[in-house]
Amino acid sequence: MAAQSLGMSATHFGEARSQFLSARRVSELLGVTQADLARLVGVARNTLTARSGARKVDQALSPVVRILAIATEMAGDESRAAIWFKHQPIPGWAGKTAYDLVGDGKADKVLAYLEAVRSGVYA
16 A cells, blocks of 8 residues: 555655655664564565565555554654554453554454544543
8 A cells, every 4th residue: 555545644654755655664663673574564574675575565564554643643643652552552462562463463453443442432
């Protein structure tokens, strides 16, 4: 999913002069290496930097960027959203964080949780 189709909040994660998301910017925000980010989203580390892998990286990063965009909207600050993503356990998931769940292939569960919180279900 191209950076501009994710909405205004996600455009920060786009690469300059490119329609694709930037693995470098996401890894910097999360404070992880690109190798850790690659493991998190399930792509080879070299794919993150290869131009030929831009679409695959975009697809892999899209759920993370959507989660971070919603968390930023709710927390009011990107750095707070990143801290939440990495360190705050999500209720009902045995102490797992959004980072853990994304790594387990459950980004959709994190998005569903955030949507529920945003609509007041868990407030």
